[in-house]
Amino acid sequence: GAVVSQHPSRVICKSGTSVKIECRSLDFQATTMFWYRQFPKQSLMLMATSNEGSKATYEQGVEKDKFLINHASLTLSTLTVTSAHPEDSSFYICSARVSGYTQYFGPGTRLTVL
Amino acid sequence: DAKTTQPPSMDCAEGRAANLPCNHSTISGNEYVYWYRQIHSQGPQYIIHGLKNNETNEMASLIITEDRKSSTLILPHATLRDTAVYYCIVNNSGGSNYKLTFGKGTLLTVNP
Numbered sequence: 001g002a003v004v005s006q007h008p009s010r011v012i013c014k015s016g017t018s019v020k021i022e023c024r025s026l027d028f029q030a031t032t033m034f035w036y037r038q039f040p041k042q043s044l045m046l047m048a049t050s051n052e053g054s055k056a057t058y059e060q061g062v063e064k065d066k067f068l069i070n071h072a073s074l075t076l077s078t079l080t081v082t083s084a085h086p087e088d089s090s091f092y093i094c095s096a097r098v099s100g101y102t103q104y105f106g107p108g109t110r111l112t113v114l
Numbered sequence: 115d116a117k118t119t120q121p122p123s124m125d126c127a128e129g130r131a132a133n134l135p136c137n138h139s140t141i142s143g144n145e146y147v148y149w150y151r152q153i154h155s156q157g158p159q160y161i162i163h164g165l166k167n168n169e170t171n172e173m174a175s176l177i178i179t180e181d182r183k184s185s186t187l188i189l190p191h192a193t194l195r196d197t198a199v200y201y202c203i204v205n206n207s208g209g210s211n212y213k214l215t216f217g218k219g220t221l222l223t224v225n226p
Contacts, residue, residue, distance in 0.1 A: 032212060043201075043216045045216075046216075049213060095157070095158075100212070102160055103214060108157045
């Protein structure tokens with residue numbers, strides 16, 4: 001089946017720094033990728049939809065200037081958390097659309113901001 | 115997209131069939147039923163989807179009632195590794211840029 005990877009799997013950073021998370025589709029091309037955030041004991045919340053070659057579409061309440069998304073190729077999307085603060089600590093998960101509503105998800109990135 | 119209702123938790127004995135229900139009484143004719151699961155601290159995993167007919171793959175079976183207002187995901191022989199949160203999602207194929215909206219799901223615990 002389709003494989004999606006994320007890097008890094010875990011990152012700890014100081015408050016005020018920026019963190020980049022990569023999401024790659026390893027054996028297929030994905031025109032659409034998605035970024036989710038999950039806080040402890042909560043469900044996944046969609047942050048943005050990323051289409052290759054165009055600007056990302058952000059969900060209501062998600063700051064586009066804080067969470068920068070780039071989808072420059074059919075196999076790579078990146079999420080940069082700018083000027084991270086402790087409240088940005090969360091589990092960030094990407095997915096790639098395969099067909100219809102079938103998405104394959106990455107393993108997630110645990111971000112801890114000190 | 116139609117709303118779904120799932121029990122918050124279920125238990126199942128290892129080796130037995132796990133039957134996870136989902137109610138989607140407001141589903142419309144062109145909306146699909148999708149099932150995903152999330153094992154603790156991992157990304158979700160696609161399981162199966164269907165429109166009207168029952169579906170089966172190597173992971174599970176999906177039974178959709180004739181009126182399409184509810185469905186059941188069946189794991190025929192549950193193992194300890196099937197312990198996860200199972201999400202039932204109803205979506206209109208082709209609408210909303212194919213976004214998935216995750217509810218709270220059902221925490222299935224498979225006991226030895």
